[in-house]
Amino acid sequence: MWSMIANLLWFFGALAAMEGVAWATHRYVMHGPLWSWHRSHHEPRRGVFELNDLFAVVFAGLAIGLFAVGAATRIDAFTFSAAGVTAYGALYALVHDGLVHRRFWLPLKPRRGYLLRLVQAHHLHHLHHERLGAVSFGFLVPLDPRRLAEKLKRQRETLP
Template identity: 55%
Template sequence: MSILTNVAVFLCSLVAMELVAWGAHKYIMHGWAWGWHRSHHAPRRGWFEKNDLFAVVFAGLAIALIYLGSRGWHPLEWVGAGMTAYGLLYFVAHDGLVHHRWPLRYVPRHGYLKRLYQAHRMHHAVDGKEGCVSFGFLWAPSGERLKTELRRIHGGPIRRPRAGASGEGD
């Protein structure tokens, strides 16, 4: 396969993972797999939470795709590589920037990172699995749009996320 094809498959996989993650977050994590994801919406105790098992599942799938691709099932290795790159971006943006699960204590004040940060904070402004907004991890609607959606869903003002919920304490 040509390098251009490989790069295209990698980039398409990376972008497609945001759609996959959005659907998995909305319909699986906030659906039948709430038992794992609930830990992410509660104050974390220790380094890990049950929700981290989703990362293990996605990493296992990416490893399997890379392995199959390297055994002749091209271009699966580049799909797996795109998934892996998405996982790295997720770790930096979601776990690091938003939830401060590693020593970065930066709260963005403008631009894309502020929008991403606010959108995920608004996702956590709701107790429980119902009535949440913003299920993406690397793409986020505007804060005003999300506030309007929260008011429509809940019929009133929204609250700030609990201090300490999933490592959030700002």
């Protein structure tokens, strides 16, 4: 019983932690040294894939690595963390690539509440096409779009 609770905690803990990892990666790596990959996501897409999709491959590698460690050591914490990372990746693909960017068909158009706020917050991230000066780097925990819009305006004014 306790091990089941612990496993669920690892699963949801890893899922929640991935929002922080995604935020930090987006803020400091994608809009930092690996802008050369991420820039493709701030420009109109040519073709089915964009260079930015390589980040999904890297995160999939992280999940596969954790699954492999879990299998080799038979320590459930690794396996359930790997499942949490995978679940975050699936949610990200579904919501970011499906709901926000419409890269595949989804029978859902958010009109209010959390999902609309999430879509608006991410569109505000895309209003800016440069490496510096963007807002809203998180994803599943969106900030208030009105506050983000004000912040975006301020950041743009302070850019050289």
